[in-house]
Amino acid sequence: MTHVLRRGRASLALSFFAQGVAFALLVTRIPAIQDRYGVSDALLPAFLAAVPILAGVGSVTTERLVKRIPPSRVLRWSQPVVLLALLGVGAGERMVELGVALAAFGLAVGALDASMNMLGVSLQRSYGRSIMLSFHAAYSLGGIVGASLAWVGAHWDLALFVSYLPVVVVLLPAALVGSRWYVDGGAGKEAVPEGTDASGPVVFKWLLPLCLVMTFAYIGDSTVSNWSAKYLQDVLGSSEQMATVPYNVYMVTTLVGRALGDFGVRRFGAVVVVRGGSLVAAAGFAVVASAPGAWIGMLGFTLVGVGLCVLVPQTFAAAGRLFPGASDAAVARLNVFNYVGFLIGSPLVGALGDAWSYRGAMLVPMVLVLVTLGYARSFAAQPDRYGDGHERPRTVDVG
Numbered sequence: 001m002t003h004v005l006r007r008g009r010a011s012l013a014l015s016f017f018a019q020g021v022a023f024a025l026l027v028t029r030i031p032a033i034q035d036r037y038g039v040s041d042a043l044l045p046a047f048l049a050a051v052p053i054l055a056g057v058g059s060v061t062t063e064r065l066v067k068r069i070p071p072s073r074v075l076r077w078s079q080p081v082v083l084l085a086l087l088g089v090g091a092g093e094r095m096v097e098l099g100v101a102l103a104a105f106g107l108a109v110g111a112l113d114a115s116m117n118m119l120g121v122s123l124q125r126s127y128g129r130s131i132m133l134s135f136h137a138a139y140s141l142g143g144i145v146g147a148s149l150a151w152v153g154a155h156w157d158l159a160l161f162v163s164y165l166p167v168v169v170v171l172l173p174a175a176l177v178g179s180r181w182y183v184d185g186g187a188g189k190e191a192v193p194e195g196t197d198a199s200g201p202v203v204f205k206w207l208l209p210l211c212l213v214m215t216f217a218y219i220g221d222s223t224v225s226n227w228s229a230k231y232l233q234d235v236l237g238s239s240e241q242m243a244t245v246p247y248n249v250y251m252v253t254t255l256v257g258r259a260l261g262d263f264g265v266r267r268f269g270a271v272v273v274v275r276g277g278s279l280v281a282a283a284g285f286a287v288v289a290s291a292p293g294a295w296i297g298m299l300g301f302t303l304v305g306v307g308l309c310v311l312v313p314q315t316f317a318a319a320g321r322l323f324p325g326a327s328d329a330a331v332a333r334l335n336v337f338n339y340v341g342f343l344i345g346s347p348l349v350g351a352l353g354d355a356w357s358y359r360g361a362m363l364v365p366m367v368l369v370l371v372t373l374g375y376a377r378s379f380a381a382q383p384d385r386y387g388d389g390h391e392r393p394r395t396v397d398v399g
Helices: 002-027 029-035 044-065 070-091 095-127 134-155 161-180 199-233 246-270 268-288 294-308 311-324 327-355 363-379
Strands: none
Touching: 002 029, 002 070, 002 327, 029 044, 029 095, 029 294, 044 070, 044 294, 044 327, 070 161, 070 246, 095 134, 095 311, 095 327, 134 161, 134 199, 134 268, 134 294, 134 363, 199 246, 199 268, 199 294, 199 311, 199 327, 199 363, 246 268, 246 294, 246 311, 268 294, 268 311, 268 363, 294 311, 311 327, 311 363, 327 363
């Protein structure tokens, strides 16, 4: 059994990695995609918004699918669709072809994100200790690899199809082979906590704090992803080259924080880790908003990465603990708020920056992250009979 779980953990980590690579290759080559298809600046936001909206649809659909088929099967077939859709983005020539490829990408990404995190939650339950952050660390590593490959493609002026093809040729068979060892944790066999209903309105009442935390975390994440370079260059007066550094540093600190975060959860409990991450991220945004120069601004964005990196994985894990008898449904519903935060974050900061100031706009994600402190108790083990928020596994630690 230990061997099965470890092999399942490795194969799932590979899926998170592949997803990180694919998503980074798409979002970091948006200017090239825009040039290839002749998408105007006015039309581009509609294309970009369509992907997370359709991903939300894919996540909701997955909630219904896993009532009939295991999440591992959804993941097994959604990941190849994501990779092939990415290749389709690079291969098309007409705008309608881009629309079809992005629609397929968005729907499949929603199913992929939901099913991956379902399997991660059930595997963590089987392990009896925190391992969820390690999966998201694999995603961060994939994002770094994908962004690096995108830089190579842009530097050598490679066509999108030429940039994407080798990645798909490597990752597609690897993902298909790895999918043989996915482990469905059988979460549905566990009893639902008293007073909850797996399908009724009570579920959302208990899930709502985690949905808000997920939204706030992704508002902060999209702020760094979309505005860090512009902020450093336009507000803090950095060079164009230096303005590209914060996001790379943010990704590296996210990787390191997630790689080490599970040890913190095991030692101090999820509640303490979430509170600490929220405070560090808020401090980072405060540093960014008040930074006198580019180097201090980069320090602020680094702190944001250290703090935010623990929130999303722990939010999925908390949903699994809240509804052990319906964790797949809880994860699918929670995953939708990933895309809600992504849709809100960038336009919100841009609108506030134009109407007020970009320094002031950075205070908004800071406040939202601090609101997370009020919901930290939702991350406690369920039921929290000891009152300290520490997770106490009911299964044997398999290493």
